[in-house]
Amino acid sequence: MKIFTCIKQVPGISDVKIDPKTNTLIREGIPSIMNPMDKNAIELALSIKEERGAEIIAISMGPPQAENVLLEALSMGADKAYLLTDRAFAGADTLATSHALALGIKKILKDSDSNEKYMVICGTQAIDGDTAQVGPELAEDLDIPQITYVQKFELKGDDKVIAERAFRSEEIVVIETKLPVLISVLKEINTPRFPSMLGIVNAYKKKKVVFLDAEALKAEKAYIGLTGSKTEVFKIFIPERKGEHVKLTGTIEEMVKTLCQNLKEDKIF
């Protein structure tokens, strides 16, 4: 089977700042990293591969520098990697992003010319955009079932899928379906491995990232990039701080007393 893992390059989270004048993310000088949950996606793919064999294909849409996160995916053990990159993809919202990814996956499936079963694994959400929309939209575009917020996953027999979905901790449901399927995983599902040194050496020596542009995907301009995006960004801003922090002092008893008083005064209880 083929396992597609969708990998997004994101800015290292602790460093993200918004330019107060232009209301846009300041990206210069910020190191890029692989979206953390996408590592969980690869780890799941690797464990499936170790158990029953599979070809792991990492795919990303992004600028040419996103090659680095794909090389990291290859170092972890992905077999192949594709970067969908083109100026025409720029400015994509989640819909246009998932459309490009769907085109990529369809092309890879078509070119491989086999009737192998497949599945797609996404992270649940990206630490920058944070919408958790790309996975679901991608499943719609591919017209396959989807299970989001997956914290436990199992493949049984030929194509039986059993997944534990934890949308909220009080709402855990077990869902069964059949391949093909798209799942988006939570970080609780596993602990991603670090690539071994041999994994890195072989990624750079024996594997390579294949670049695909809009033409290669036969993408229509109306559905990709800025033109294909339905989202209109009204404003990006840092929420203003309301009220001040209050620091209580004194003995524990005194502090608890003041705290209770304050909470009562503020009608919190």
Add this chain to the structure above:
Amino acid sequence: MDFSLTKKQQMIRKITREFSEEYIAHIAEESDQNSQLDPTVMKEMKRMKYFGTCIPEEYGGAGLHDDTISFCIITEEIGRIDASWSITTGVHCSVVAYPLYIFGTEEQKQEFLIPLAKGDKIGAFCITEANAGSDAGGVETNAYLDGDEWVINGSKIFATNGGIAETLLLVVKTGEKGRRKEFTVFIVDANTPGYSVGVREDKLGVRASNTSELVFQDMRVPKENDLGGIGKGFRIGLQILDYGRILMAAQCVGLGQAAIEASIKYANERVQFGQPIGKFQGIQWKIADMGVAVECSRLLTYQAAWMCDNKLDYGMIGSMAKLKASEAAMQATHDAVQIHGAYGLMKAYAVERYFRDAKMAEIYEGTSEIQRMVIAQKLLRRGY
């Protein structure tokens, strides 16, 4: 000339840094205090091939035998977090596994190298004895041939990994022709009868690293276990140490780097006389000098590694790198403690450990005096 690292080397640095910070940093102080290498870290480092760094994939390694710069980066990044770990992997790879790869026969590689490179077994290299420190020619542990076996008697001290090693390279006296002594390197399995581990040293620095005495009493080693030929031990031993020195230099670069990072952070945070101490020129000059010293050692270390990969004679530059890097690490960690004031003397601050770890490096793998002696001899003989 191009000073940039390749993308692969950058990835190796990034991953090793992330790994060291996540797995080792939070227990480094504890490991130092109870002199123990953490088994979880050990297991993960084996999986990540840090015990087979400079060995080709076909012998179970990571395939960095032709990229000593990457090996340096790895050692540097581990050393930046905990020098006890970088000396453990550094010694295992550079002076045990690598010589087996370079000088070993195919049978020896199959039997001894593969388990070492996979991390299934730990290795130690033993030359130092009670009466043979800087003067390796004083080695008294000896072997005589009895039928198909060499019988070894004597003892070694200060062997890194000694107490945890299962495969050892021993430099042993195998003959004496007049005043000329002959030495041979033997590959020894620690399960051989007559082999025993003596005292485990309680040290100033790299405390979690195992440094032990080893004793051999009528230990019988198969005839075919010599590495690189009978009587070739001195030359091979020196060659092994030449290579190992580059990695010990790299470890010191990491220690120096750690000292600077801690100092910059502290100098910007600690306020005295109404301003961060980093605003005082007395502190600024220390920071500047640390930066210069560590950057010089990094350049020399990478140069030695680059020369090694390009099959150039790197002996003298390697000595220079080891000398400079260990003294730079000593200077930088010394200044780091000073910048931290009394806090720097406390176990709660890592600079206290860095300082102790750095001192070790001025002594092992050839003392600073011996490096100066070697460098001077080469310069005086060959010119510059």
